[in-house]
Amino acid sequence: MANLYANHDDQADGLRRIMAGPQPRVFSVLSASDGFDKSRMLINLAVSLQRQGSEVLVINADSRQSMQAYGVSGLNPLSAVAADQASLKGAIRAAGQGFSVAQLMTVKQLRSGMTQEVNHALNKLLA
Known part of the structure; x- marks a missing residue:
């Protein structure tokens, strides 16, 4: 009899996992190396996750790193979107490798704080 209840518990647990759906995963990459090494590593990680079926958004917050490593330019920073100075569409672009990229703030903002x-505004945007 206990096995019968255990089977129902397993089914209920499985159903709860299915209904809960996937939770977003957030990776933060901090490094003292130059931007190109970080960019290569992030591109490889993003492509790997994307090939596994995940939607990937890389948010750049490096004041030394150009968005050129991702093959995009002219992005509005997310800080401008949060301040209602730009649209979200103009802040996120598809990289040539298939994942999306965004710039957190302008280089000036990143360097000065x-x-x-x-x-x-950013806290409201991310809430």
């Missing part, structure tokens, strides 16, 4: 206003 966030104002309280930008911090509040």
Whole structure:
């Protein structure tokens, strides 16, 4: 009799896992190496995750790194989207490798730090 209940528990657990759906995964990459090494590693990670069926968005927050490594330019930063100064469509682009990329803030903002206003706007955008 206990086996019968265990089987129902297993089925219920399986159904709960299916209904819950996948949870977003967030990876943060911090490195003291130059931007090109980080870019190559991030591109390889993003392509690997994408090939496994995941949707991938790389958000660049490196003040030394150009978006050229991803094959995109002219992006509006997400800080401008958060401040209603740009559209989300203009802030996210598909990289040549098939995943999406965005720039967190302008290089000037990254080097000088966030104002309280930008911090509040980004928190609202990400909530």
